[in-house]
Amino acid sequence: MFGMRLTQLRKQRGLTQNDVAKILGIARTTYSSYEQGRRSPDVEIQNKIADYFNVSLDYLHGREKTEDYTLTEKQLRVASHIDDVLVEEQLEEIIHYIEFMKQKKPK
Structure with missing residues (x-):
């Protein structure tokens, strides 16, 4: 679920994986592995992701509905x-x- 939400949020903002990786200060390959579910980010990176996309950690982990955080x-x-x-x-x-x-x- 985390990877799917991450991909969705990135695409909603029109960003590339490289863009988000730079924002987070990590390698693009590391970020890509988060979206693909091969790796999980540590708590610090999860917090950076939630802060950047203005969502909760619960949302990132699939505990809240998508429409609660999606604004045009x-x-x-x-x-x-x-x-x-x-x-x-x-x-x-x-x-x-x-x-x-x-x-x-x-x-």
């Missing part, structure tokens, strides 16, 4: 600017609306 580029842009333009009360209303929409069944 548009969602990421909106999320990065939303605090700048809304007051706390407005944010609360948005959160309530999102929860309402999650419960609503699609037509």
Whole structure:
């Protein structure tokens, strides 16, 4: 599961194995072996991976659903600017609306 999640996260960002290996400070062959499930990274590297991709270790090891951490580029842009333009009360209303929409069944 770890290797599959790692591959998915890398591809979602449009990165090569070499790109991620450089970010983590490891050899590309070492990184490749993580994706293929031949090796497991130590705790320090696992933490670097989780921090870089902004996911939990539970997610990397298959303990949480994929959709909980997958955001589109548009969602990421909106999320990065939303605090700048809304007051706390407005944010609360948005959160309530999102929860309402999650419960609503699609037509």
